[in-house]
Amino acid sequence: MANHSIAHNVYVPYLEKKGILSWLLSTDHKRIGIMYLVSISFFFLVAGVIALLMRLELLTPAADFVQPHTYNVLFTLHGSLMVFFFVVPGLAASFGNFLIPLMIGAPDVAFPKLNLGSYWIYLLGTLIVLLALMKPADTGWTYYTPYSATTDTDVVLITLGVFVLGFSSILTGLNFIVTIHKMRAPGMTWHRLPLFIWASYATAVLQLLATPVVGITLLLLIAERTLGVGFFDPAKGGDPILFQNFFWFYSHPAVYIMIIPAMGVISEIIPVFARKPIFGYKAIAYSSLGIAFISFLVWAHHMFTSGISSLAATIFSFLTFLVAIPTAIKVFNWTATLYKGSIHLHSSMLYALGFIFLFTIGGLTGLFLGALAADIHLHDTYFVVAHMHYVMIGGTVMGFFGALHFWYPKWFGKMFNEMVAKIAWFLVFVGFNVTFFPQFFLGVQGMPRRYATYPAEFESLMSLSTYGSWILGLGVLIMTVNLIAGLFNGEKAPQNPYNSLSLEWQVPSPPPHENFDEIPHVTDWTYGYGKKKEPEA
Amino acid sequence: MTWIPEVASNLATKVDGVLWVITLMSLVFFVLITVLLVYFAIKYRRRREDEETPYITGNEPLEIIWTVIPSILLILLFIYGFVVFKDMKTPPEDALEVSVLGKQWLWTFEYYNGKKTLNELYVQQNRPVRMVMRADDVLHSFFVPAFRVKQDLVPGRYTQLWFTPTKIGTFDIFCAEYCGTGHSAMLGKVIVLSPEAYGIWEKGIEVDDGGAVAGLPPAELGEKIYKEKGCNACHSIDGTTLVGPTFKGIWGREEEMQDGSTVTVDENYIRESILEPQTQVVKGYQPVMPSFKGILSDDDITALIAYMKTLN
Numbered sequence A: 001m002a003n004h005s006i007a008h009n010v011y012v013p014y015l016e017k018k019g020i021l022s023w024l025l026s027t028d029h030k031r032i033g034i035m036y037l038v039s040i041s042f043f044f045l046v047a048g049v050i051a052l053l054m055r056l057e058l059l060t061p062a063a064d065f066v067q068p069h070t071y072n073v074l075f076t077l078h079g080s081l082m083v084f085f086f087v088v089p090g091l092a093a094s095f096g097n098f099l100i101p102l103m104i105g106a107p108d109v110a111f112p113k114l115n116l117g118s119y120w121i122y123l124l125g126t127l128i129v130l131l132a133l134m135k136p137a138d139t140g141w142t143y144y145t146p147y148s149a150t151t152d153t154d155v156v157l158i159t160l161g162v163f164v165l166g167f168s169s170i171l172t173g174l175n176f177i178v179t180i181h182k183m184r185a186p187g188m189t190w191h192r193l194p195l196f197i198w199a200s201y202a203t204a205v206l207q208l209l210a211t212p213v214v215g216i217t218l219l220l221l222i223a224e225r226t227l228g229v230g231f232f233d234p235a236k237g238g239d240p241i242l243f244q245n246f247f248w249f250y251s252h253p254a255v256y257i258m259i260i261p262a263m264g265v266i267s268e269i270i271p272v273f274a275r276k277p278i279f280g281y282k283a284i285a286y287s288s289l290g291i292a293f294i295s296f297l298v299w300a301h302h303m304f305t306s307g308i309s310s311l312a313a314t315i316f317s318f319l320t321f322l323v324a325i326p327t328a329i330k331v332f333n334w335t336a337t338l339y340k341g342s343i344h345l346h347s348s349m350l351y352a353l354g355f356i357f358l359f360t361i362g363g364l365t366g367l368f369l370g371a372l373a374a375d376i377h378l379h380d381t382y383f384v385v386a387h388m389h390y391v392m393i394g395g396t397v398m399g400f401f402g403a404l405h406f407w408y409p410k411w412f413g414k415m416f417n418e419m420v421a422k423i424a425w426f427l428v429f430v431g432f433n434v435t436f437f438p439q440f441f442l443g444v445q446g447m448p449r450r451y452a453t454y455p456a457e458f459e460s461l462m463s464l465s466t467y468g469s470w471i472l473g474l475g476v477l478i479m480t481v482n483l484i485a486g487l488f489n490g491e492k493a494p495q496n497p498y499n500s501l502s503l504e505w506q507v508p509s510p511p512p513h514e515n516f517d518e519i520p521h522v523t524d525w526t527y528g529y530g531k532k533k534e535p536e537a
Numbered sequence B: 001m002t003w004i005p006e007v008a009s010n011l012a013t014k015v016d017g018v019l020w021v022i023t024l025m026s027l028v029f030f031v032l033i034t035v036l037l038v039y040f041a042i043k044y045r046r047r048r049e050d051e052e053t054p055y056i057t058g059n060e061p062l063e064i065i066w067t068v069i070p071s072i073l074l075i076l077l078f079i080y081g082f083v084v085f086k087d088m089k090t091p092p093e094d095a096l097e098v099s100v101l102g103k104q105w106l107w108t109f110e111y112y113n114g115k116k117t118l119n120e121l122y123v124q125q126n127r128p129v130r131m132v133m134r135a136d137d138v139l140h141s142f143f144v145p146a147f148r149v150k151q152d153l154v155p156g157r158y159t160q161l162w163f164t165p166t167k168i169g170t171f172d173i174f175c176a177e178y179c180g181t182g183h184s185a186m187l188g189k190v191i192v193l194s195p196e197a198y199g200i201w202e203k204g205i206e207v208d209d210g211g212a213v214a215g216l217p218p219a220e221l222g223e224k225i226y227k228e229k230g231c232n233a234c235h236s237i238d239g240t241t242l243v244g245p246t247f248k249g250i251w252g253r254e255e256e257m258q259d260g261s262t263v264t265v266d267e268n269y270i271r272e273s274i275l276e277p278q279t280q281v282v283k284g285y286q287p288v289m290p291s292f293k294g295i296l297s298d299d300d301i302t303a304l305i306a307y308m309k310t311l312n
């Protein structure tokens, strides 16, 4: 790879300018990335605290901490915030923004002002949802009709907020697609791209194509509530199941909007800390696109018990199993990359290994839900809650934490305390499993989800799960404190602390305003670890 | 600890077959991945900063193998799941029909002979039952873990489900599709009777665990009815407000109605509220209570009134 040492001696890091307006009006992709990072982390923590409150209520069978209605409001908020405010924008908007131009050798994204606009739209969406808190909805984050059309809580504002967020997602996706097509540095061919870029590309396509569907669905729901249109009301000739079809036509691909970027992160971390080229580069790259494509064809696997025809259920079950194949291939590739490596267990590597372990459980338990007969029994039980969290926390959140620790020196030019980071990782990993693994058994035994109170026979496993959530919460708290403390007390970060070969590490930490003094010329792919050292250009 | 709920229907055994096969297959892959991860992470731990690593970018035969084998296994799993699903979706011709109405937040069962029960489904051992289901208000889902059956109830259309209970006993019915405030209180029981007992029940004599019910003092009988017929889903006895007004201190209370009038709670008011709940709705509540006409007898209501008097 070319040498990008700074030719000019006027290095001005992008963090230099101070003042709130210098942030809110900045079109620098790195600053916008930070604003997203702060916003989504905030919602993650809020929704996490709500989750702890929910688990506290579930410590005992009776409704002794909050009343059922309050519990229902809590899980609606928890699910909505986690999904629409944290994981969907998540890695794509924060790390995607920060990394895409740096990794492909570009000074910024293709449309910097649009990028800033996307962030403002995100803010607008969050403001609307704040208003919605005056009479918070109790529908669950899926807003299924007819309940969502009839409850007297405020469904309109929260769905309007999510609708607005959708635009932010669409515009970000559009921006990234154009950026990756048009802004790659000379020599950065498609097959030399870092896998995080491939993942971001697949995600962007999903954002662009799938998000409008949820937008339209939510508009229809708002019309149903405010104007009484009757799309979903059988009394007016509508169909309640139609809503589910629409909703999952978006929300299933959305699961991949959440997870594919995390897969990209893992594909970056593992080669660096194993000093090996990623195993099966093309298989990983193309399987992201494959997953993105098939994910449009499996939505009805959320509806096997809804009353759809048996033929439809059968077809969707088959397609669901197809999507498992590219996913399995990725897991095998990551594992194989470790073979004969020189493995350094940096905290971000621990998160990456945790990802593989937990995501494998998430993926394998997905097979239970894809198999028709088994899904009938497990659907809408705690098995689904466990599966979903293994995929979302075990996958996306582990990827997110891994990314935070990995690129932290580059973002902020500081180092965090590695020892504390490892302790936090351990607590997160153990706490997570204690919280969610018992839920697989609960589900098999028939404990339905979204229950504020539950029969006494489930108490021991339910309280075990609650104890786990305390360990997990403690782990996240320590991690957060550690990362924030690093900003103030951390040592200065070197340019390339892990000897990574990808472009973002070839500029100073934190990077200067326009990233590169000179647009780099790329002569090799990003994963040439383990080769006999080439003479530097 | 039990891994799996009781096996109490013909379908349960079949579904468990699918569950076990997937469990075993998942375990194989899970153990394989975990062992490799841990083994590699330990064996190839970095010892010196300048360690040499080989330049391996892939291995075609290996990649083909690990694509093809899982693909075949997945297709087999799909087929197995489908075959059992087909059985679950094909009720036998001679199945006894029960019609089910799901409503926030209770279950009503109507039998071929005009009998009607609330939150309690009576069926006969080894006799297939087909449930024809509908919902009045929002989605619900009829779920009996011991039978491994689940089906949503959808307003505006009929859905169905069938099973043959194989074990005498009482089994939980859960509502598995979120349906609002009382969702987790929307519970019921399936009572599987021996053919003889079912015959007696069919002819109209209540078989109420031991039959000592008639001998209970009225207030105790009332408490039993309060719990079993699902009043507790909406009315608390400790003062908390659920979907309906609490029963605590209800006797003699002044209630303000939706139309602004006030009523003092007495025997007639309670009776009318149970049989014609829509005529007098307390201010601040929705008119969601179903009528218990044909479900509670006058004796039952008398017992309930006696019970409510004890809550002051």
Ligand code: HEM
Residues within 6 Å of the ligand: A048, A051, A052, A054, A055, A075, A076, A078, A079, A080, A082, A083, A086, A087, A139, A140, A141, A142, A385, A388, A389, A392, A393, A396, A397, A435, A449, A450, A451, A469, A472, A473
């Ligand atoms: C601190 C860790 C977390 C805990 C303890 C936790 C706990 C819970 C609990 C108790 C429920 C309700 C289950 C039910 O009754 O159906 C739930 C639902 C849910 N959680 Fe989490 N959660 C956590 C993190 C997350 C994360 C990180 C995500 C997404 C990235 C997430 C997404 C969801 C979703 C989508 C639901 C479904 C909401 C619904 O049922 O409407 N959770 N969670």
Ligand SMILES: [Cu+2]
Residues within 6 Å of the ligand: B102, B105, B139, B140, B141, B175, B176, B177, B178, B179, B183, B186
């Ligand atoms: Cu229900």
